[in-house]
Amino acid sequence: MTGEEILETLLSGVLSQGPFSLKEMLVHTRQQASSGIGVTGEKKERWYILFLKGEPDGAILADSRGNLYGNKAVYLLKGTERFHFYPADPGVVERLVLSCRIFDKKILDRKLPGDIPEMVIKTESGVGLFSMQVTKKGIPQPGQRVTIRKLGQITGSDTTNGDGKVSFKLLFGRYECIIMNPDLSTRVYEFEFSPDLLDQVVGLEISS
Numbered sequence: 001m002t003g004e005e006i007l008e009t010l011l012s013g014v015l016s017q018g019p020f021s022l023k024e025m026l027v028h029t030r031q032q033a034s035s036g037i038g039v040t041g042e043k044k045e046r047w048y049i050l051f052l053k054g055e056p057d058g059a060i061l062a063d064s065r066g067n068l069y070g071n072k073a074v075y076l077l078k079g080t081e082r083f084h085f086y087p088a089d090p091g092v093v094e095r096l097v098l099s100c101r102i103f104d105k106k107i108l109d110r111k112l113p114g115d116i117p118e119m120v121i122k123t124e125s126g127v128g129l130f131s132m133q134v135t136k137k138g139i140p141q142p143g144q145r146v147t148i149r150k151l152g153q154i155t156g157s158d159t160t161n162g163d164g165k166v167s168f169k170l171l172f173g174r175y176e177c178i179i180m181n182p183d184l185s186t187r188v189y190e191f192e193f194s195p196d197l198l199d200q201v202v203g204l205e206i207s208s
Contacts, residue, residue, distance in 0.1 A: 004062040007037060007048050010092065016084040025083045026108065030054040035090040040081040047077060049108075050097050052090060056108055058097035065145070069100040072186070074107045076147065078154060130193050131167040132202040133160075134179065140164025141206070145180040165201060179206055 016039075020028060025038050029051045038049040038056075050058035061073035068076070102108070130148075134141045144160040148168050155175070156168040170193050177189045189204060 004046075004048075004060070004067065006096070007060070010088055011037065011039065011086045014086045014088070016086050018084040019082040020085060022077065022079055022081060022083065022108070025049075025085055026056065029056070029085065034085070034087060035093050036085055036087040037093070038083040038085045040083045047073065047081070049074075049083070050093050050100065051085075052093050052097060056102060056105060058093075058100040059102050060100045070102050071104055071107060073100070074102055076154070076157065077108075078157075127169065127171055128193070128195070128198045129167055130170045130197060130202070131165060131200070132177070132204050133163065133165045134204050134206060135164055136206050138205075144206075147178040147180070149176045149178060150174070177204065179204075 017028070018025070020038070028034070029036070029038075031054075033054040035052050035054075036050075038047075038051065040047050044064045046062045048060045048062070049056050050060075052058075059070055059073040061068040061076060067073075132146070134144045134146065140160075140162075141164045142160055142162045144164065144166075145157070146160060146166050147157040148155050148170065150173065155170065158166050158168070160166045172193055172195065174190065174192050177191060179187045179189070181187065187206065191202070
């Protein structure tokens with residue numbers, strides 16, 4: 001059985017608690033020193049946060065393109081998800097955590113909505129559409145997962161279209177662009193979004 005199948009088997013027949021925001025779930029589990037699994041998302045993209053005696057010790061992102069574990073799984077949370085919490089035996093949770101441990105628990109605290117800069121889309125100056133095309137050896141790369149991050153927070157995440165293109169509504173400023181490779185490793189590119197990039201498609205050539 002895969003890790004995802006084991007988790008779903010554990011959840012089967014267990015009465016859940018919630019729904020909770022990420023912040024509410026962290027507070028609830030810590031106050032109760034609970035062990036269990038927080039779940040959010042659908043079959044195509046589903047997160048499992050593993051709690052051991054109140055602490056978020058492990059995480060799995062079950063994605064249709066492959067799974068991510070530990071810090072990498074938590075990194076892609078937006079902080080606005082709604083979770084259901086399923087109590088589980090601490091011994092079982094502890095064994096599962098061995099393969100998906102979260103080594104930097106501060107990541108979760110940085111995902112709380114109160115810590116995320118509000119990216120309000122208005123007609124004011126300083127906001128525009130940033131478009132880019134991902135290529136490899138000059139060939140457009142469709143289906144490439146692209147995440148935009150600013151000051152440690154994710155401001156947008158999408159998949160390139162058939163022409164390898166993707167667009168995000170951004171404030172002017174400096175950002176990081178994270179490209180997820182087929183082997184689930186990531187590459188980070190820095191860029192500056194300025195008014196001169198409006199109405200343009202920025203090319204990003206990635207290596208193999």
